[in-house]
Amino acid sequence: xxxxxxxxxxxPVLKTPPPPEIAYLDLDAPLFAAAGxxxxxxxxxxxxxxxxxxxxxxxxxHTKWLEESEAFGLDTQFDYGGxxxxxxxxxxxxxxxxxxxxxxxxxxxxGWVKQSGCREWVGYVSKASGAPNFRYDLATVAAYxxxxxxxxxxxxxxxxxxxxxxxxxxxxxxxxxEVDDVVAAMSQKKRYKGCxxxxxxxxxxxxxxxxxxxxxxxxxxFSSKKIVGRLYKHEKSGKVVGYGTLFWLYQxxxxxxxxxxxxxxxxxxxxxxxxLSEFDGVCASHLKDAIKVVxxxxxxxxxxxxxxxxxxxxxxxxxNGADLFVEMSHLVYMKxxxxxxxxxxxxxxxxxxxxxxxx
Numbered sequence: 483x484x485x486x487x488x489x490x491x492x493x494p495v496l497k498t499p500p501p502p503e504i505a506y507l508d509l510d511a512p513l514f515a516a517a518g519x520x521x522x523x524x525x526x527x528x529x530x531x532x533x534x535x536x537x538x539x540x541x542x543x544h545t546k547w548l549e550e551s552e553a554f555g556l557d558t559q560f561d562y563g564g565x566x567x568x569x570x571x572x573x574x575x576x577x578x579x580x581x582x583x584x585x586x587x588x589x590x591x592x593g594w595v596k597q598s599g600c601r602e603w604v605g606y607v608s609k610a611s612g613a614p615n616f617r618y619d620l621a622t623v624a625a626y627x628x629x630x631x632x633x634x635x636x637x638x639x640x641x642x643x644x645x646x647x648x649x650x651x652x653x654x655x656x657x658x659x660e661v662d663d664v665v666a667a668m669s670q671k672k673r674y675k676g677c678x679x680x681x682x683x684x685x686x687x688x689x690x691x692x693x694x695x696x697x698x699x700x701x702x703x704f705s706s707k708k709i710v711g712r713l714y715k716h717e718k719s720g721k722v723v724g725y726g727t728l729f730w731l732y733q734x735x736x737x738x739x740x741x742x743x744x745x746x747x748x749x750x751x752x753x754x755x756x757x758l759s760e761f762d763g764v765c766a767s768h769l770k771d772a773i774k775v776v777x778x779x780x781x782x783x784x785x786x787x788x789x790x791x792x793x794x795x796x797x798x799x800x801x802n803g804a805d806l807f808v809e810m811s812h813l814v815y816m817k818x819x820x821x822x823x824x825x826x827x828x829x830x831x832x833x834x835x836x837x838x839x840x841x
Contacts, residue, residue: 491764491771496706499674502692505598506669507591507605508661508680513646516587517636522576527560530568535560544571575637583642598677598694598702604668605652606661607643616658616820620812621743622792622799628742657820660684666816669693677702684741686723687711687730687816698723710769713755713762722755724762727826728772732758733814734807735776743813746776746806747783773826774833780807781837804834 525544526537536559538544551558551566562569595603617626636642646652655664662680666688669676677692678685686693689711692702698716703725705711711726724732736754737745745754757779761772780803789800807830815824 491761491768493763494708494765496704496708499692499704502598502600502672502677502702503602503675504672505595505600505603505677505679505694506665506672507594507603508665508678508682508685509591509605509607509646509652510661511681512587512590512594513607513643514636514639516583516590517639517642519586520578520580520583520638520642521636522578524574524576526572526574528570528572529562529564535562535569573634575634577637580638580641583636583638584645587642587646594679594694594696597696597700598679598692600677603651605646605649606655606664607646607652608661609654610643614658615660615663616817617660617741617813620809622809623790623806624742624744625793626742626813659817659820663817667818670818674704683729683733683738684814685816686725687727687733687814689726693725695723708766710761710764710766710772713759715755722751727766727769728758728761730811730814731772731776731826734810735779737810738814741813743810745810746779749779749783769826770829770833773829774836777804777807777830777833778837780804781834786838802834804830 522539524537524539525541527535529535547559647654655661662682662684665678665680666685669678669691670688673690677694678688679694679696681695681697689705690707691705693705694702705725709726711724711728713722713724713728713732716723732754735746735749736751737743757775758772761768784803784806786802787800788802789798792799808827811824811827
């Protein structure tokens with residue numbers, strides 16, 4: 483099967499461009515991580531009567547103690563004589579020094595820049611946690627970012643944000659866009675001289691520029707516009723990763739649990755990878771073929787008529803699978819400017835007519 487696909491889809495041999503010169507950093511994740519360095523997490527063991535038996539500095543230590551105690555049939559550390567199953571764990575936070583946050587942030591940023599090999603860098607950070615953007619108005623099936631559940635907000639988060647915003651290399655996006663959009667736009671503007679750096683997967687779709695996902699790549703990789711993109715399983719984690727337009731199509735199909743983008747109902751990571759992996763590294767001229775594969779899945783699931791209630795207004799909407807594919811595409815696409823629109827939208831409707839015509 484693989485041999486057949488390689489004959490059907492041309493995979494060009496790409497030239498290696500010069501190394502990047504300027505890095506554009508998505509600083510939202512480092513900001514949150516560094517803010518956490520200013521406090522110590524404490525896991526307390528609580529008895530049925532409310533008494534605190536003791537505490538641990540990590541969940542791993544607590545789990546190890548509990549497993550050992552259950553194996554021996556008795557408490558191995560606090561001399562508790564009751565039923566171990568009745569014990570509960572409570573999480574609290576002890577606030578430390580703010581300086582630990584700034585040092586952690588500087589360490590992360592310097593490590594990223596060094597890994598990229600760039601001489602210069604510019605970072606972008608959100609003006610506030612959960613700041614609204616244009617995607618909130620585009621989402622009809624489910625609320626964009628929705629309810630993410632209760633997440634502990636580090637004590638020094640906003641103080642560190644203020645500190646970071648005052649750094650000479652750091653900027654704050656203006657208008658209803660996200661940091662992801664701006665970082666991707668700036669990096670693509672510089673082409674091979676630019677390097678997009680961040681841990682957020684949204685920016686992976688950028689093309690004609692270097693991309694560095696620090697915990698996944700050893701060095702920056704160039705996302706060439708001459709191919710549809712890359713989509714493969716990471717050799718260590720087994721996660722589906724990649725970049726270029728192909729990764730955005732993958733997101734449009736399987737959705738994004740972090741940003742609450744539903745994707746195509748019933749299609750998870752495994753199925754989406756199975757449908758799109760054949761386009762890994764193929765010539766950009768085959769983009770329409772990749773879009774048609776996704777459109778066929780939307781047609782299979784939703785057909786030519788699908789009704790649902792708008793997640794905020796409650797209004798009943800009647801659409802087809804192509805309309806839903808378009809909505810998901812708008813949500814995952816990173817804008818190059820406020821006027822920029824997802825470029826493969828017209829092709830979705832074009833292939834949809836072909837699919838309907840094929841019966």
